[in-house]
Amino acid sequence: MTADSTPALVKQADADTDGPAPAGPPAARGPRARNTKAYLTYVAAKIAGAAVSLFAVLVTSFFLFRLIPSDPVKQMTGGRRVSTEQLESLRHQFGLDQPMWQQFTTYVGDALTGDFGTSFQFHAPVMDKIVEALPATLLLTGTAYVLYSALGIWLGTRTAWRNGSTSDRFNTALALTLYSVPSFWLGLLLIIVFSVGIGPIPGMFPTGGLESGNETGFAYVLDVAHHMVLPVITLVAVGYAQTLLVMRSSLLDEMGSDYLTTARAKGLRDDAVRRKHAVPNAMLPTFTLMFVNLGHVVAGQILVETVFSWPGLGGLFYQGLSVPDLPLVQGLFFVFATAVILANTLADVLYPLLDPRVGR
C-alpha cells in the first residue's frame, strides 16, 4: 500500500524536536487558544496529506494493474466458444480498444464522482460488488481485530510484567510461533481437526461459508456465529502476536522508569502501579499499531477468506486479479488504500489528544 503508514510514534519524536515554533497568537488569547490553533493547523495538514495520498493511490491503481501481463477478454472467455469478432466486440464494450490516455482520463474522471466502472466479469457496478462483500469482511476481520487486539494487549502486559518468567517465555514463544504460521495452513488444520473431526474430537464447526443457507431470524445470527468460529480463531491466532510483542516491549521500556519507582514509593500496590501508571504510557505505540491494523480490517484476509470460502472483499480481490478484472481490482485497491489512509489520518488526528506533545 502506498498509504501513509508512518507510525505516529515516529512523528511524535519529530514533533518533539523539529519544526519552527508556531507563530505566536496574540498574548491576550492565552496558551489554550494557541494550542487549539496549532492543533487545527496540524489536523488540516494531516487531512491535506491524506487527500494527496488518496489521489496518488487513484493514479497508481490505474497503472499498477495494467503492468500485469494479461488479456482480460481472452481470460474471461477461456474455454468458451467465441469468435474473433465476439472478442473484438467485448474489447470495445470494456473500452480496452481505446488509447491508454483516454482510458486513464475516463477512469480518473469517473472515479472522482465515485464511479469505478462496471466489473468485466460480473457485469455489475464495481461499487455495488464492493458494498455487497464489505459487510462479510467487516464482520469477520472486525471481530478478529477486536479479539486479537484485546488478547495481545492483555498478554503483552502480563508477559512484560513477569519478564523472564516461565509464562513470559511460553507466551512469547507461542505467539511468535503462531505469528510465523501461514494462515491458510492453520485454517486447513483447524478444518481437519474441528470441522471434519479427528479421533475423539468431533466435527463441531462448518467447513466454510458464512451461513448454511436455511436459517432465518435469530437462528441465522447463531448460524453465522457458528460459521465464524474457525476463521476468527485462525485470524486471532496469527494476529495477536504483533500486538503482544509491541505491548510487551513498550511496557518493558517503561518498567525501569523513575516514575514507577516513585509510584511504588508512595505505597501503591504493584497491580495499581502497572494498571494506572505503566500501562497507559506503554499503550501509546500499541494504539498506533491498532490504528494501522484497523485500516487493514477493510482489506480482509485473502488467504483466510479463501480457505473458509468467506464471501468478503479478500476473495473478491482474488477473483478480480485472476482475470484481471481491471475496474474491480482498481476499485478494490482504492478502497483498501483509503481505509488504511483514513485509519492513519485518524491516528494522527487523535494522537495529540493522547500525547499532548504531538502536533504542537
Next chain:
Amino acid sequence: MVERVPPHSAQPRSRLRVLLAAGAAALGLAAASVVPGIPLGAAAPQQAQAADSGKTTLTVAVAQSVDSLSPFLAQKLLSTSVSRLMYDFLTNYDAKDNHAIPGLATKWEPSADKLTWTYTIRSDSKWSDGQQATAEDAAWTFNKIMTDEAAAQANGSFVTNFRKVTAPSPTKLVIELKEPQATMAALDVPIVPEHVWEKVGDFSKFNNDTKFPIVGNGPFILSDYKVDQYVKLKANKDFWRGSPKFDEVVFKTYKDQDAAVAALRKGEVSFVAGSPALTPAQAASLKGEKNVKVNEGPGRRFFSLATNPGAQTKDGKKFGNGNKALLDQKVRQALFLSIDRKTIIDKVFQGHAVEGQGYIPPRFSAYYWQPSASQSLGYDPARAAGLLDQAGYKLKGDQRVGKDGKPLDLRILCHATDPNDKAIGKYLKEWWGKLGIGLKVNCLDDVSVPWYAGEYDLAFDGWSVNPDPDFVLGIHTCAALPAKAKASAATDNFICDKTYDDLYKKQLAEYDPAKRADIVKQMQSWMYDSGYMNVIAYPNAVEAYRTDQIKSITTMPEAAGNIYGQDGYWSWWSAVPAGSGTDTDSGGGGSSSTGVVIGIVAVVVVLAGGGFLLMRRRRTTADDRE
C-alpha cells in the same frame, strides 16, 4: 526523568473490561457451537440429505463463483451449467454416446438446399409461471442474440451464420442460414421466456439475479442465490422429461479445494469435483473413506504441446518471434518423437490419464482417431535424432547447431498455476537436452499475452472438447486469426493452412454424420502429421460423492463417465437420494452429543475464568482503597 502522566482520555479501558469483552465474544462463539439445530459432527449428512420435512437436497461443492445468471452473459462453467438446468435447449446430447436427442425441439430437419432448418417445438413444456413454452420464445431468443450486441456476449458465435429466424406457429421454428452448417443440432443456447425477458432494458447489465424463483422450463427452477455462497435450485415437478428425484440441488462455493474435500468427508456436501479433477493425493485420501465413492471417468480434455507455426494476422502480416527452426516439420516431429508419454502418464498424472494420440478424446467415440502404425510418432529418440540431422541441426559436442551456427534453444510457455506443466517441463528439458536441444520453461500466471503476441516457441495447451467437435477444430482455421497483431482472437496457435481449412469447410457442410466423422478424422490426421499440435494425454475426470446421500447417479458416457460438467443435465436430473434408512455415520467421529458436551465445557471454562478474574478485580480494588 519527568514522570509522564497521560491525559485521562489516553487511559486504556480497564483490563477487566477488555477481558470481559473478549470473554463475551468467545462465549458467543463457543455458545453458537452448541445451539440446538445447528449441525454438529455427524449430524451433517442428515442436513445434506433430509434437513427439514424430509426434503432431499443434493449439495455440490463448486470452486467457481457465478459471473452472471443471465444466459446471455454467463461465461464460466458453473454459470453455464446452471443455465442448462434452468432453461431447456433445442436439443440435448444422449448420455450414452453423445448423439443429439430431443430437447425443447422434438425433431429437426434441413431443407434440400441445406440452408433452412425446421424444428418442431414440443407442446408439453411449460414455463414455471404456467405459460406455454413456444417456438416464439426460441425465435425471440435467437433474434435477440443476432440483433443486440450486449445479448451476444456469451452465445454470439452460434448465430453468426444465421440469416433469419422465424416462428410461423407456436410449434414450428425456422432458421435460415447463410452457409450450410452441420452443427444445427448442437446449438447450446438456453431458450428464455420472451414474456419475461422482453422487459429487460440493457442486456449488458441485467444479471437475472434479483427476483426469485426465476422463470424457467428446465429440470430445475432457480429458487435462491447468494453471491459467492450458493445457488439453490428446486426440482421442476412439471418438467416434461420427468421430475428430478432430489427436491433440491445446491451449488455451494468452496474456494479451496482441500476444504471442499473436507466438506465431503464430513458430509456437508454430497459431491465434489476437481477443477478440473481431484488431485491424485485427494483421490487417494478419499478412496478408503467410508460412504465415499471416488468416480473416475474419461475426461473431455486433451493435454498437448503446441508449436508456434509463425504468428500472423488474417491479412498475412507476420509478427512475434517464434523460433524459425519450428517451421520445419521434421524438427517439430523430432521433438514429439522424444516425448515419453507413458512416463508422463505414470509419473505426472499418476495413472489418472490416458495416453494421447488424436486431437479428439476417446470418449467422443464417433470422432476419435488414432494414427496408423506407420504414422505414429511414438517415443523414439533415435529417430528424432535422425530427423534433426536431416533438418540440418547436427550435433556439435552436446548441442544441436543449425546451419547458421546457432544452437537450437527453445522456449516453452507454461501455466504457473498448473503443477502438471511444471513437472512435464522438467521431463522435456531432460529428454530434449539428451538430443542436444536447449529448453527454457517460462511459467507465467497468464500466458495469453506472450501467446497472442506470438512470442513463444512452444506452449502447453489443452481444451475441453464438446460432443460436436466443430469449435475445437475451428480454432485452427485461418478465419480464427486476429485482425490486428497481438489482439485477442479465436485462434489457438496461429495455424492457417489451406488443406486444413478446406477440410474444415467440408465437414461443416456435410449433413451425413458418418461422412462428417470421416472428414473430422482426416483433419486430425493432418494435424498429427503436421506436428503443430502434439496431444500428450487425456486427463481423467476424478471426482467423488457420498453414497449415503446419493444412491445412484448417471455418468456420461453412461458406462463409465464423469458427473460434473456433463453435456446435459443427466447427473443432477437422474441422481437418486439414498434411502432415509441408510447408515449416515460419516465417520466424522463422535456424535452430536460429544460436540454439545465439549461446547458446554468451553462455555463453563470461559464463565469460570471470567468469574475468577472478576473476583480478583474486586479484591484488588478493595485493597487499593485501603
